[in-house]
Amino acid sequence: MISYVKGPLVDIFEDTVIIEAGYIGLEIHVPLSVLDRLPGIGMETILYTYFQVREDGMCLYGFLNRxxxxxxxxxxxxxxxxxxxxxxxxxxxxxxxxxxxxxxxxxxxxxxxxxxxxxxxxxxxxxxKDKIDMADVLPAQFAAAEGPEISAGGVAKEAIEALVALGYSQTEANRAVGKVEVSDDMTSEDVLKASLKHLAFL
Incomplete structure (x- = not known):
């Protein structure tokens, strides 16, 4: 299993890149989101990889983080x-x-x-839907801010701030969170999930 590839970026194509690793040029398939964030040619690059073995060959797929x-x-x-x-x-x-x-x-x-x-x-x-880690969605400051003592009002406020940090307008965030029946036993993650469902139908 190849967990990651690290080395200078040799070339960039439409949906693949070439990285030199141990004097070998490895062709790695990447999404456009990776192509947009790669360093320049010749710069050291690290891609976390998935190694696929098929009957007709082998393929590497690469991503910028785990x-x-x-x-x-x-x-x-x-x-x-x-x-x-x-x-x-x-x-x-x-x-x-x-x-x-x-x-x-x-x-x-x-x-x-x-x-x-x-x-x-x-x-x-x-x-x-039950496998997504909210820590991967929430900005770091909100993912780490949870605590059992936070009130329902505080949880709603944190959810609004998280939605704004995710790119929604203040008005959209207020409206979405306002549609959620926030109880004392809910966390900001619970409120955020419910709010995002409302936003999907706006």
Missing amino acids: QDLRMFKQLISVSGIGPKGALGVLSAMTPDDLRVAIISGDAKAISRAPGIGVKTAQRVILDL
Whole structure:
């Protein structure tokens, strides 16, 4: 198993890159979200990889961090989605946007990826909604701020701040959280998940 590849970036193509590792040039398939964030040619690069062995050959798929690699592995665990299909999804939307779409049940957003119909998108949501780690979605300051003493009002405030940090407007965040019946036993993650579901239908 090849966990990661580290070395100078040799070349960049439409959906693959070449990284030199141990005097060998490795071709690695990557989503567009990776291509947009790569350093310049000749710069040292590290990609966390998934190694696929097939009857007709072997393929490496690479990602900039372990969280995005985990998202890729979760996608290919869904029936009907192979590595190329998963790469297409992660090229059509960022891993963070995909996580938010899964949590909020936004099948329409996922189905915009090439080769992914509404039924497959719904299957992605059904299979993965309980596997998404909110720590990968929430900005770090909110993921670490949870505490049992936080009141319902404080939890709602944190959820609003997290939605704004995720790119929603203050008005959208206030409206979405306002539709959630917040109780004392709910965490900000609970409120955020419920709010994202409301936002998916706005």
